[in-house]
Amino acid sequence: MKTFIDLTHNIVHALPVYPGDEETKLYQVKNIKEHEFNNHRLEVSMHAGTHIDGPMHLKPSKKFISQISLDTFIGNGCLLDVRGKQIIKPKEEYEERIKENSIVLLFTGWDRRFGTSEYFSHSPVVSLEFAHFLVKKNIKMLGIDTASPDKYPFEVHKLLFSNNILIIENLTNLDKLLEADNFEVIALPLKIMADSSIARVIARTCSGGCHGFTL
Amino acid sequence: MKTFIDLTHNIVHALPVYPGDEETKLYQVKNIKEHEFNNHRLEVSMHAGTHIDGPMHLKPSKKFISQISLDTFIGNGCLLDVRGKQIIKPKEEYEERIKENSIVLLFTGWDRRFGTSEYFSHSPVVSLEFAHFLVKKNIKMLGIDTASPDKYPFEVHKLLFSNNILIIENLTNLDKLLEADNFEVIALPLKIMADSSIARVIARTCSGGCHGFTL
Numbered sequence: 017m018k019t020f021i022d023l024t025h026n027i028v029h030a031l032p033v034y035p036g037d038e039e040t041k042l043y044q045v046k047n048i049k050e051h052e053f054n055n056h057r058l059e060v061s062m063h064a065g066t067h068i069d070g071p072m073h074l075k076p077s078k079k080f081i082s083q084i085s086l087d088t089f090i091g092n093g094c095l096l097d098v099r100g101k102q103i104i105k106p107k108e109e110y111e112e113r114i115k116e117n118s119i120v121l122l123f124t125g126w127d128r129r130f131g132t133s134e135y136f137s138h139s140p141v142v143s144l145e146f147a148h149f150l151v152k153k154n155i156k157m158l159g160i161d162t163a164s165p166d167k168y169p170f171e172v173h174k175l176l177f178s179n180n181i182l183i184i185e186n187l188t189n190l191d192k193l194l195e196a197d198n199f200e201v202i203a204l205p206l207k208i209m210a211d212s213s214i215a216r217v218i219a220r221t222c223s224g225g226c227h228g229f230t231l
Numbered sequence: 232m233k234t235f236i237d238l239t240h241n242i243v244h245a246l247p248v249y250p251g252d253e254e255t256k257l258y259q260v261k262n263i264k265e266h267e268f269n270n271h272r273l274e275v276s277m278h279a280g281t282h283i284d285g286p287m288h289l290k291p292s293k294k295f296i297s298q299i300s301l302d303t304f305i306g307n308g309c310l311l312d313v314r315g316k317q318i319i320k321p322k323e324e325y326e327e328r329i330k331e332n333s334i335v336l337l338f339t340g341w342d343r344r345f346g347t348s349e350y351f352s353h354s355p356v357v358s359l360e361f362a363h364f365l366v367k368k369n370i371k372m373l374g375i376d377t378a379s380p381d382k383y384p385f386e387v388h389k390l391l392f393s394n395n396i397l398i399i400e401n402l403t404n405l406d407k408l409l410e411a412d413n414f415e416v417i418a419l420p421l422k423i424m425a426d427s428s429i430a431r432v433i434a435r436t437c438s439g440g441c442h443g444f445t446l
Contacts, residue, residue, distance in 0.1 A: 020301035056425035086235035208242040210271035
């Protein structure tokens, strides 16, 4: 049996943004009583809410996220439970658990603080050693339920980008994957001429012997 | 072997909108030389470019597109080649071809006119009879490579919405599915508190006996 789990924060008016970024605006521009139809308009920066960082975010790249192969955004998922750790480092068991071309999701539990100032200031970070390990494993993307896997000068970001590994930030609901034996991650950015993109990120879990979505 | 095909128009500055809607703006707000990182900002109405119409677009519904089950947005695809027809009607062969819970895509070839005024004024339309047929078949979504399956007063839209069938508009690249034996449609809207949403719409084609993504 296959089930979908939504790993995306809801886009609402004033959706939290990374400190320094312009605020998110969402408003109704047409309403059915007056115009016979409803319509909404969104004004948003590409690093608000759940989004995918492309290499152009921090590298002098000319490749927009719309030009990145779709194959990057869909793959077998691997959830690592890293709750309670302030610095995320490689562990021996990861050697077997993390497969080539997978999408690795780090479950810190930090999404419960989404919308608070602490969400940005005290979040766990990924060690450069762990980032090197992910590069060696040749994964497609690293996802995390915090605003960023590292802080200024963003060496983890830059190392991953240099190796064409993209980063999914501000995930939520990763606890719902703890019991999943097997799941596929579908993380679709907009097809947009931008460095990065807000995204819809979901998991398709599988139990009871179904198979076939391995790419 | 599985391959992805992108059915989405690229989001660019001044991406065409439905006549009367506010224009699309996309601009770079941070650049790596000055700020050490790149960022882009998008101002967009939810009916610009490739998007999914939710029932709230034309019905007095309180259900935002973010509240619609993910299961609606992913399903086995069925491409109908309707090129050259100005009015799309049911055909006997559709009785067998269109399965319950599928996502039906109408290939009119009209996407070549995207960005011209003719794109809106002379596009093919779906007959109410065909819409009733789709309701009877209990499909998940109807997709089309034009701006709309019908014109004012939008009876096809309203009939489909009353039966929880959503509509994908402004698709492109449907010709690339003509040779696909079997494909899955993944059409992800933003998770947004809006009537409808811009979306990334892709197909995963399958050839050579792979299987397993049937929901």
